[in-house]
Amino acid sequence: MIQISCPFCGKRDHSEFSYGGDGQINYPSLDASQETWHDAVFLRENIYGRQIETWQHLYGCRSWLLVERDTRTHEIFSVKLAHADWQKMMEENR
Amino acid sequence: MTAIRLPRQSSRDNQDETISFFWNNKKLKARKGDSISSALLSNKFQIIGRSFKYHRARGVTSAGVEEAGALVTTGKGAYTEPNVRASTTELSEGLFVYSQNAWPSVRFDIGSILNLFGRFFAAGFYYKTFMGKIFTGKIFRGIPPLEWGRGTGIWMFFEKFIRKAAGLGTASRLADPDSYEHLHTHTDILVIGSGPAGIQSAIQAAQTGKEVLLVEQDYAIGGTYLSWPDKSEFKTQISKLNKQNITILTRTTAFGLYDDTTIGLVEFICPEERAQKPLKPRQRFHICRAESVILATGALERNYAFVNNDLPGIMTVSSARTYLNRYQLLVGSNIVISTNNDSAYEAGLELEQAGATVTILESREQIGELLLQQISGRRINLYLGSAVAKANHGVFSPCVKQIVMARKTSDGWRQSGSLSCDCLLVSAGWSPVIHLASHQGCPIEWNKENACFISSGDDKSIFFAGSAAGIWQFEDCIQSAPQVARKTKKAQKQSSIIGGWHTDIEPLYEICVPAIKGKAFIDPQHDVTASDVRLAHQEGFISVEHLKRYTTLGMATDQGKMGNIIGLALMADALNRPISDVGVTRFRPPYTSISLGALAGAHRQSHFKPIRRTPFHNWSLANNGVMIDAGLWHRPWYYPKQGENLQDAYIREATITRRSLGICDVSSLGKIMIQGPDSTIFLNRIYTNPFAKLAVGKARYGIILREDGMVFDDGTTWRLSENSYLMTTTTNHAAAVMARLEELLQTRWPELRVHVTSITDQWAGCAIAGPNSRNLLSEIVDDPSEISNETLPFMGVKQVLLQTIPCYIARISFSGERAFEVYIPSDYSHAMMQFIWNKAQMFESCLYGLEALGTMRIEKGHVTGAEIDGRVTIEDIGLGKMASQNKDFVGSALRNREMLTSPNRPQLVGIFPKDKHKKFSAGALLNEAGKTKGHPLGWITAVTHSPALGHWIALGFIEGGLTAVEDKHIVLSDELRSIFLDVEIVSPHMYDPEGTRLHG
């Protein structure tokens, strides 16, 4: 029963969020080769420890977030907005 | 053993307050404050139930949650609750209590004949007998559980008889009439357990200004204090506790510890309170979040294995003390105590004081001076270096009557005489309750000095106090509280504060004496014996996890609270290794059993999931609509006329729609506004077909793929202006498509200036279909020239005024007829529908539901979720031409993988029965005639009776598609329904393949 601190909405139960996936995949451009796309979509690390993953605050502000979480302990170290410009604006206004 | 009720010591204790209850429908009296166990004991009932496998008589073995014998069923009818621990359940006025697993009665149980055949029912009996090779005609050997599949038919046959003979209570099959609540509870510090360490910890924590919640599973606060003869210390502590601002919840079990210091609590509402206020919930399930949790959960006293250690009249020493001091019940007059540690002596002295003759068998060769002084001059016989080898029952009673003693010699334990007794109390050490810390994976270590497993929490938010930390003496327990309080403030690192006995405990797990044979139980609830453990070892199940599953040790309702350690010790002994090497199985929640009702809370029946109603819902109901669940939605299924069933109605609805006019609620389709200067670029990337040149006022059907190249969703998207589009999605995928668009815009393409908004609920939609659809529209729009074939051609979109209300009309067709979808602001939906329906009366017209909609789409070969099931490519559903070769889109790279482009992939086809009178069902398989075994060629996804064609038709997939099977004899097989048909594979476009009906 982890809680995630949404940058917009504050600390909320994880049941308000939906898990996306690995947040550190560099998705290729649409015109990239089949091999490049294959590696991005199918070759995934199964990280034992800290990983950055995407979550959506589905039953809140609907922001996609980058959450740094330890897969062993579920401890959360940081939560950022996935949209880089929005995150920058948040930081500047802080 | 015959328990004797003593007078209350204090006159203030409502001495005369008696309550009545029913034991197997016989009315009995008890004292207020009694547990079921104490009430039954005071009424001289010693045999409470029969055991799981052997039907042996079982009585009260404890006064707490570790109870392994006294399981009862409470309540009647729908209120029946099986496997209730009599030891921890408070008696309430008029409570019905029943014995379990016995017929015709607990005293004379026919099933107990199984006891005589006990040696056949050793560990693995069921596996060996029913799964093994014995029934397959081969010699029995090997590891039976790994032979699943063999002989399972035999098991299926015998299972119902075995299940009837083995087992505990029977649950009611009626719906639970009680209600339950969920609460979110927040506190700084949660203290679990209200014994000396718990109360002191709560006081200390509250003094630092923290918010404190103290929970106690018992119906009375106090823990061990309640079992003391002298209550003065307890009263001092309670008054200190009450001075602090502490929330106290009794009857509340912390059953599980989860991530982020989240604790699952189940609170039972006091039966008396519920008797007065029947609408109160039966239980409350708290999801409790705390900064820190202090586990002052105490320790459970263990017994040890000796022959017949399960006889009624045998219980733990501490429970006898609890019955004496808490319930004023002297459990016997001639009591034998067998112990290996100092804790039993206090109880011995108090029982002697209360009038019993007490004999102590002490397994250690010597004990401390202090203890010797205490018992000198009292009616207490002490045998050093002694223990129990066997308990014997009476000739006419299954209760303990005599014990055979064992004496420690240089060659091990030897038989040394016997003693008569009416009660045997056992203490073979204490096991701290470390379950909650184990739930969270805190390290657990074997503590040799104290012969128990201990844990010191995680040093961050999980802390132990008192005997739960392996601290036995009262003063040491109290001292552990301030240390924990400092730790919760992170002011102090871990320091070990083990406070042991004056004289060390001597491990005692089993007494085995040559020439004495019989069952020595380690898990009396599941009838697991010491020899079962040795058998498991012999057969190679030496890991504790395997041992547990093979013998079912610790898998009964008590989860082996008392017996697990004996099992581990015996396995360690068999392996000739220390217990610390054998390890312990990880405890799992719940600590004690909790009702499913508490977990479900209010989420039951129609509250199980939210219901989505379309804006036309009430209008449809008023017009005789029958609703069907479609995901969360309730959608109109069909609109029966007098005497019509589903099939009559949908055939009529589809027929009238194709002949003249039908109206259908399509509000549940997902509707997403896509706005912003880059909207066109965005749509062009997510749809397989080009959107760059879609004109304003036009709609286009589009397909969205997943990144792996499989079809994700389909729908039409309407260009409303230069920079705004209305996207429609399937009902099922509306939420997923919305989340996906947001993901792409926020994580993948943040540079696109596009905003997406769900407007599904804001707009009601109805399809107006059939040759007369335009004629009806002409009657309702303010300016009929706006909707002519020229001004609103196929796939045209227009904003029009209906009764001065701006609405959208799109000329799109799912039915294959000339058709329009009219989108109306939800607030006007009811009035507008009534207006449209009134006008429709000028024509032959009908309302049609999901069933007729399905029929018409199957006739046309239009795909839905039944076909787009996540495993199909765009080519598989016959829409390959919609994948643009001139642009890149989501999924365009991976959809060209070798196996996804193979011409042999199953492709969408239509299916006709050769005999046009035959009916069949979705899910049936398609095969070539004569090759009906093994992997099929294809399958059926959707079936309907086609009014247009006059027979049953279907959509489905078949390898290679239509061209591959043109000259093959295909048969349909539905093994479950025993339907076997010759079929004809046809184009999926079974009705009006040229689409002439929707143009013009």
Ligand SMILES: [Zn+2]
């Ligand atoms: Zn949020």
